[in-house]
Each structure stands twice: as structure tokens, then as C-alpha cells.
Amino acid sequence: MLVIKKITKIFNPRTINEKVALHDVSFTLEEGDFVTLIGGNGSGKSTLLNCVAGVYPVDNGDIFIDDINVTNLCEHKRAALLGRVFQNPIMGTAANMGIEENLALAYRRGQRRSLTWGITNKEREHYKEILSTLELGLENRLGTKVGLLSGGQRQALTLIMATLKKPKLLLLDEHTAALDPKTAQKVLEISDRIIQEENLTTLMVTHNMKDAIKHGNRLMMMYEGKVILDIKGEEKQKLTVEDLLVRFGNVSGEEFTNDRALLG
Template sequence: MLKLVNVCKTFNTGTINERKALIDINLELNEGDFITVIGGNGAGKSTVLNAVAGIWPVDSGAIFIDGNNVTGMPEHVRAKFIGRVFQDPMMGTAPDMQIEENLALALRRGKRRGLGWGVTAKEKVEFKQKLSRLGLGLEDRMTSKVGLLSGGQRQALTLLMASIQRPKLLLLDEHTAALDPATAALVLEITEQIVSENNLTTLMVTHNMGDAIKYGNRLIMMNEGRIIYEVSGEEKKSLTKDDLMKKFAAVSGTQLDSDEMLLG
């Protein structure tokens, strides 16, 4: 479903701040794979995700989604394949627009936007039903401005928006990092529900080792722009945080020192 072949990206090329963010990344996701990506700060986790989303063009290598070479497609064109949830809860929704308008925008992802009505009556019924399944009471506030919602509510709504038009690929960029632990757990629960119900191919970047182990069928660890460890299937199920720490030390030659990752 997703394939990265020798993808490289360097930031600030030719300056003193030059940083090789991605070095020869090769990765293949099959249909229905749920892969979690962990690593310390600056390891390249979010950079991989941004390369796939098309925030900027890669320096070399190729990216395929569902067999389509998307390497040359700008972000808004690639969007027809991809649902996204961002780290910042403010980024995934339009604050000045109503909940139902946001959902209607998401429903038209990858489609031509003409002069038909922005939200139809039939869609409103569908939205109400889908919102009620989130269990946040948003179904009674369909015409409220999204700017009035809390961070957790906005992330849950963004998740629904990312999946309402079934994407070939769901990209989650530390989407619970800005939430309090209880809300983060709730949003992850909703994530799991949406991913499994729609059998979505998913790439989830996280800081939290516990979440990385708990969710998904595959896990990759990154360090300094490279994928340094990969695990899947039964082996992943029996993985512990200790295992991950040891693996990291063995492969990278350094200790994993991010407090957040230890605590998670």
C-alpha cells in the first residue's frame, strides 16, 4: 500500500546547519498494516511522515501509494490518498467553521469541489450518526464552530475527518502528544476503533514506547535519519519496553535517554 525506496532528505543543504534528516529510507506497508514509528527527538520520525504527506519534495528516492508514484505530487494532490492527524490539535480543523462544515470538507478530500451545496441534508444525517459513535456528544453540536471545542474533541473530530472518506493511508503524527494522559488514552481508543473498523493502512509516529508496543502489528525504530530496528507479528506482541531500550543501545551504540520515552 505504501512503499518508500531509497528516500533521502537533507535540510539546509550547503550551510553550517546542514542536517541529513532521512538517509536511504526503505519501507513497505501492506494493505491493513498498522505500523508505529518511535525514536528520539530529531530521529526522523515526523520527517518520514512529512515526506509521505508531501509537505516538501524529497531529494532522492521514490514514494508509492497503492502503486501510484506520488513522488512528484504536491501535498494537496497527494491528499486524495491520505488522511492525516497532526500533533497540534489546532492544525487539523478549521476553527471558524462549523463541525458539520469541517466534516463536509473532509468528505470531499480528493474530489472536485464545484458549485453544489457544501453540506447536504443527507450528509448531515450521516455525520450525526458518525459523531455519536465518538461518544463525545458532538452530534448535538453540529453547527458549533470547531474553535469552541477542546483539544481532545478536536483531535477526535480530526480522526473522523481523516477517515470519513476512506484513505489509502492514514498518517498520525504524534497526535496525542499535546493531550493530557486521560484524553490521550481516549483519542487512542478512538484511533484503534476507526483503524480496525475501516481496516486502514496506518503509520503512527509516537514518543510513547508503551503506545508503540500496544498498538499496531509492526514497529520501527529510527535514529539519526535511519530505520535501525524493525519488528512485527508475534515478536512485536511479546515486546517490552526493556527490550526496546536494549535494542536501541545495541543498534545505535548509545543509550536511549529521552525521559518521555522512558516514562511512556
């Protein structure tokens, strides 16, 4: 479903601020894989996601989504294949537009926009139905401006928007990091449910080890721009935080000292 072939991304090349964010990264996601991607600050996990999404062009290597080479495709063209949820709840929605207008924009992802009405009544019923599964009461507030919603509500809405039109690949970029723990849990539960129901291939970046272990069928860890651990199947099911710390130490030769990841 997603094939990453030796991609390299260097920020500020040939300057004193040169930073190799991704170093020869290669991996393949099978259809239906739900990968949690974990790593410390600056390990390259968000850069990787942004490269897949087309926000940054890569310096080297190829990216295939569903057998289509998207390496040189610009962001808005790749969007036809991707559903994205961002770390900042403000990023995923248009604050001054209504809930239904935001959904309508997402419903047409990857389609050529025409001069027909932006929302039809038939769609509204569909939106109501889907929103009611969130159990946040949003289905009765279709016209409400998204800017009036809480961070958690906006993130839940962004999730719905990302999956309203089934994406080939769902990219979740620390999408619960900006929420309080209780809301974060709720949003994660919703993510889990949608991913399972729709059998979505997913790449979820998180800095929280427990979440990374609890969710998904495969765990990858990044360190200094490389994927250093890739744990799947039964091994993943049995994984504990202690295991992960030991294995990180063995591979990187360092102790894992990211408080955010440990305490979160």
C-alpha cells in the first residue's frame, strides 16, 4: 500500500544548520496495516509523514502509494489518496466555516471542484449519521462554525473529514498531543474504531510509548532519521514499555531519555 524506497531529506543543505532529517529510510506498509511510529524529538517521524503527504519534497528516493509513484506529485494532488489529521487541532479545519461546510470540502477530496452547489441536502443526512457515531452531539450543530468547537471536538471532526472519503492511507501526526489526557483517550478510541471499521492502512505518529504499544498491529521506532525498530505481529502484541526501552538501548547504544515519551 505504501512503499518507501531509500528516501533522504536534508534541511538547509550545505549550511552550518544542515540537518539530515531522514537518512535512507525504506519500509513497506501492507494493506490494512496500522503502524504506530514513535521516536524522540527530531528523530524524523513528523518529517517522514510530511514527506509522504507531499508537504516537503524529498532529496532522494521514491514514495509509492497504492503502486502510484507520488514522489514528484504536489501536495494537493496526493491528497486524493491521503487522509490527514494534524497535531494542532486548528490545522485540520476551517474555523470560520460551518461543520457541514468543512465536511463537504472533505467529501470532495480528490475531485475536480465544479460550479454545482457546495453541499446537497442528501449529504447533510449522511453527515448527521456519521457525526452521531462520535456521540459528541455535533450532528445537531451542522451549521455551527468550527472555530466554536473545543480542540477535542475539532480533532474528532478532522478524523471524520480525513476518512469521509476512504483514503488509501491515513496519516495521523501526533493528533492527540495537543489535547488533555481524557480527550486524547477519547480521540484515540474514535481513531481506533474508524480504522478498524474501514480497515484503513494507517501511519500514526505518537510520542507516547504506551499508546504506541496499545494501538495498531505494528510499531516502528525512529532515531536520528532512521527506522531502528520495526516490530510486528505477535511480537508487537506482547510488547511492553520495558521491552521497548531495552531494545532501543541495544539498537541505538543510548538510553532512551525522552521524558515526554516516558511520562506521557
